[in-house]
Amino acid sequence: MNSQHAPPTLAEASRLIAAGDLSPVELTEAALARAAGLNDRLAAFIEITPDRARAAARRAEADITGGRRRGPLHGIPYGLKDIYDAKGLRTTAHSRLLLDNIAAEDAETTARLEAAGMVLIGKLATHEFATGGPAFDLPFPPARNPWNTAHFTGWSSSGSGAAVAAGILPLAMGSDTGGSIRLPAAYCGTVGLKPTYGRVSRRGVVPLCYSLDTCGPLTWTVEDAALALQVLAGHDPRDPGSADLPVPDYRSTLRQGVVGLRIGYARRFSEDAGVGAEQQAALDAAAQLLQKLGATVVEVALPPNDHFQAVARTISPAESFAIHQDDLRKRPEMYARVTRERLMLGGFVTAAQYVQAQRLRRILTAKVASLFEECDALLTAVIPGPAPLLAETDDGPWRKTQPISSAFNATGQPALALPCGFAANGLPLSAQIVGRAFNEEIVLRVAHAYEQAAGWTSRRPALATLPA
Amino acid sequence: MPTPEDSEFAAAVRRAGLAIPAERWEAMRDAYFSMQALLKVLDDPLTYADEPAVLPDLAPRRGRR
Numbered sequence: 001m002n003s004q005h006a007p008p009t010l011a012e013a014s015r016l017i018a019a020g021d022l023s024p025v026e027l028t029e030a031a032l033a034r035a036a037g038l039n040d041r042l043a044a045f046i047e048i049t050p051d052r053a054r055a056a057a058r059r060a061e062a063d064i065t066g067g068r069r070r071g072p073l074h075g076i077p078y079g080l081k082d083i084y085d086a087k088g089l090r091t092t093a094h095s096r097l098l099l100d101n102i103a104a105e106d107a108e109t110t111a112r113l114e115a116a117g118m119v120l121i122g123k124l125a126t127h128e129f130a131t132g133g134p135a136f137d138l139p140f141p142p143a144r145n146p147w148n149t150a151h152f153t154g155w156s157s158s159g160s161g162a163a164v165a166a167g168i169l170p171l172a173m174g175s176d177t178g179g180s181i182r183l184p185a186a187y188c189g190t191v192g193l194k195p196t197y198g199r200v201s202r203r204g205v206v207p208l209c210y211s212l213d214t215c216g217p218l219t220w221t222v223e224d225a226a227l228a229l230q231v232l233a234g235h236d237p238r239d240p241g242s243a244d245l246p247v248p249d250y251r252s253t254l255r256q257g258v259v260g261l262r263i264g265y266a267r268r269f270s271e272d273a274g275v276g277a278e279q280q281a282a283l284d285a286a287a288q289l290l291q292k293l294g295a296t297v298v299e300v301a302l303p304p305n306d307h308f309q310a311v312a313r314t315i316s317p318a319e320s321f322a323i324h325q326d327d328l329r330k331r332p333e334m335y336a337r338v339t340r341e342r343l344m345l346g347g348f349v350t351a352a353q354y355v356q357a358q359r360l361r362r363i364l365t366a367k368v369a370s371l372f373e374e375c376d377a378l379l380t381a382v383i384p385g386p387a388p389l390l391a392e393t394d395d396g397p398w399r400k401t402q403p404i405s406s407a408f409n410a411t412g413q414p415a416l417a418l419p420c421g422f423a424a425n426g427l428p429l430s431a432q433i434v435g436r437a438f439n440e441e442i443v444l445r446v447a448h449a450y451e452q453a454a455g456w457t458s459r460r461p462a463l464a465t466l467p468a
Numbered sequence: 469m470p471t472p473e474d475s476e477f478a479a480a481v482r483r484a485g486l487a488i489p490a491e492r493w494e495a496m497r498d499a500y501f502s503m504q505a506l507l508k509v510l511d512d513p514l515t516y517a518d519e520p521a522v523l524p525d526l527a528p529r530r531g532r533r
Contacts, residue, residue, distance in 0.1 A: 360514070
């Protein structure tokens with residue numbers, strides 16, 4: 001491997017391994033070296049697991065050379081946000097409350113990635129219990145943005161975004177309750193896929209909010225997200241929120257392009273959420289490019305953002321408080337200040353507010369679903385960007401702004417964040433493609449067509465091309 | 469003399485069974501009222517037929533084709 005260049009994507013590594021041109025052991029050693037070499041600057045990992053990784057890589061290499069290749073992900077490194085269980089490893093959720101929490105079994109998602117032959121490199125930083133940070137009063141520091149380490153990585157799948165953007169890992173698992181896959185993707189310039197609620201199992205993943213939590217991948221490209229979802233998606237009878245629906249072949253439709261598709265551009269929705277002129281221009285250019293590629297792009301109106309926010313900011317804190325109330329009352333000092341205060345807000349939600357939010361949620365879900373009777377996908381922003389300075393990130397108990405992303409946690413539809421340009425300060429800007437429930441293949445197809453034509457993936461942070 | 473807002477927030481803290489340090493009281497009080505302001509939209513009238521979502525209504529629907 002030439003360490004002067006960015007490491008291969010999931011799809012590139014897969015092709016090289018299949019052709020016998022890349023050794024899983026070499027690839028794993030390179031990932032371990034990058035992880036160790038960059039972690040002082042990025043704080044992406046809570047724990048790096050070299051012994052386990054080397055043993056898995058050796059097994060993968062022996063299997064592949066022996067003609068027992070399990071599939072396209074065999075022998076390729078990955079990482080887990082540290083709320084995912086991996087048998088025998090700690091799951092800390094970035095909290096001192098869980099410092100001694102050793103997982104007795106794999107999360108369903110971990111088990112699927114392991115069965116696919118992937119090589120776990122380590123557990124990745126989050127914000128405590130997957131709430132939005134950053135916090136500086138925890139046993140582990142917050143992750144930093146590889147494009148500029150003075151800047152925020154976005155919400156809680158922070159180590160996942162940093163590790164993928166820095167070229168340490170081609171795949172890192174995240175979780176998304178209000179945007180925590182898509183915001184690190186947006187701020188770190190990666191792809192982040194929040195699948196439909198119910199598409200990917202949450203069993204073995206530390207919960208934040210039962211009815212909003214969604215597990216999914218962060219990757220460098222849309223094709224990589226499709227490859228990962230192929231393994232991750234599917235019914236889990238031990239997850240009560242899991243949908244028992246067939247899983248399509250995501251790769252077979254990925255390259256079908258957008259000719260004939262109708263894309264609803266929720267321009268006003270982004271504008272109303274505070275997207276600035278620079279990012280709005282990038283989104284307009286994305287809409288124009290999709291039109292040039294053969295899609296019909298029409299402006300659509302989503303319900304007011306404050307309705308989505310009222311739903312998300314009632315349900316999420318209320319459910320989180322239910323999970324944490326005992327610790328918040330008995331040992332509040334164990335949490336970081338920002339986590340404690342944000343979780344405590346959930347204790348102020350009344351039963352009537354919670355029920356009203358669930359009623360409004362159903363109305364909003366139906367309204368968004370009705371847009372898909374006229375459109376195949378929606379285009380909007382993820383969050384007003386680019387990434388703020390870490391030192392200037394809102395760490396108050398009440399976030400002054402809520403990202404656009406949380407609208408689609410409230411409604412459950414699949415949504416993917418991907419780069420749509422760069423700000424004047426060199427940081428990535430991001431767009432969001434949203435699809436019908438359980439129609440991730442259209443989301444991936446639209447995003448792939450845009451990504452290939454726009455070419456933003458060729459630009460990586462300088463850190464990603466440094467020698468390991 | 470506490471204002472009605474002070475009393476409302478103090479009652480909410482008691483009902484939740486929480487202890488908030490004095491130096492964070494004002495920040496939490498502001499957060500509480502910011503949250504209540506956003507949640508005002510939940511007071512808009514709904515019909516009897518508008519039932520809660522137990523989980524998101526994600527029954528696969530036919531698209532436009």
